[in-house]
Amino acid sequence: MSKVVPLPTRALGAEPGIPDRAALGEWIAEHRGKSADLHTYRLDTSLAPELSAGITFPCAGGLFCRERIRESLIGLNAAGDTVTGDLHVDTAILVQDARSLVARKKDVWCALPAPRSLGITDRYYNDEDEWGEALTSAYRTLMRAMRDEGVGGHVLICERVDEMEISRLAGKKVLFFAPAPKEEDLIPLMEQQRQVAISPAMLDTALDLANEYEVLRWILVDPDEEGIRLVLSHVDPDQVAVGGYCPAECETYWPNLVDHAVYKK
Numbered sequence: 001m002s003k004v005v006p007l008p009t010r011a012l013g014a015e016p017g018i019p020d021r022a023a024l025g026e027w028i029a030e031h032r033g034k035s036a037d038l039h040t041y042r043l044d045t046s047l048a049p050e051l052s053a054g055i056t057f058p059c060a061g062g063l064f065c066r067e068r069i070r071e072s073l074i075g076l077n078a079a080g081d082t083v084t085g086d087l088h089v090d091t092a093i094l095v096q097d098a099r100s101l102v103a104r105k106k107d108v109w110c111a112l113p114a115p116r117s118l119g120i121t122d123r124y125y126n127d128e129d130e131w132g133e134a135l136t137s138a139y140r141t142l143m144r145a146m147r148d149e150g151v152g153g154h155v156l157i158c159e160r161v162d163e164m165e166i167s168r169l170a171g172k173k174v175l176f177f178a179p180a181p182k183e184e185d186l187i188p189l190m191e192q193q194r195q196v197a198i199s200p201a202m203l204d205t206a207l208d209l210a211n212e213y214e215v216l217r218w219i220l221v222d223p224d225e226e227g228i229r230l231v232l233s234h235v236d237p238d239q240v241a242v243g244g245y246c247p248a249e250c251e252t253y254w255p256n257l258v259d260h261a262v263y264k265k
Helices: 021-030 038-053 063-072 092-104 128-148 163-169 183-192 200-209 225-232 250-260
Strands: 004-006 009-014 059-061 073-076 082-089 109-113 154-157 174-177 195-198 217-221 240-246 262-264
Touching: 009 038, 009 109, 009 154, 009 174, 009 217, 009 250, 021 038, 038 059, 038 063, 038 092, 038 250, 063 073, 063 092, 063 109, 082 128, 092 109, 092 128, 128 154, 128 163, 163 174, 163 183, 174 195, 183 195, 183 200, 195 200, 200 217, 200 225, 217 225, 225 240, 225 262, 240 250
Parallel strands: 009 059, 009 240, 059 109, 109 154, 154 174, 195 217, 217 240
Antiparallel strands: 004 262, 073 082
16 A cells, blocks of 8 residues: 655745735734834735645745835835946845744745846946846845845745856755746756756656756646656655745645645655
8 A cells, every 4th residue: 555755845935915904904013013014014924824834944925025125225216127326235124024034934935036037127337247246246145134134045036037147146045946937947947056946847858957967856836746756756755845836825825735745655
């Protein structure tokens, strides 16, 4: 008789909706005396369902953190969408966010939009290499400030994959994740990272590429039973985790992910 074995689960971010005024007001009242605004509400509501579901490696945040990062960058225009001067970071508000997350869960990771997903246009450097270095340097600063407060690491969500960003920022504490990658996107993701988050639709291609690149951990995003079986036919179970990225209805999404994060032995 086969034995059902659980796999570890890993969150890659979430996109909680905007609450109505009454719900937000009630939440802020409950957090009186602490830093509490719409962004911290969404951080909290991205993390809480993961903790309730028992996600092994939770991760707060998502693409919705875009405005928070823009708010922290010095050198942007008033609209926050164009670089008009030397780019620097005021980390104070991000440090507060990190502290509030770590108070909920020690070593929790945080998902942020990848640098190019901020939607910022360069009108100052006028040189792609200088602009890229300035932007990735700002990210190194802000991520380091959050890790210094106890955040375990960061997931950087790519709306489009940028090889330069990955080569400059990827590492043990920084994972690039593309929710909807094209086949050609897999090469820089696998070339520069020892762990990759892959959807079942891209799994065959990724396993073929694994002959060329060293992947030590596979994070299967929303896999079905067949996808789990396929990857386990190529790698050991201790190299596999089940990942999730929740765009909506997270109260049911995360428990469902946990329920499906199993294989038969």
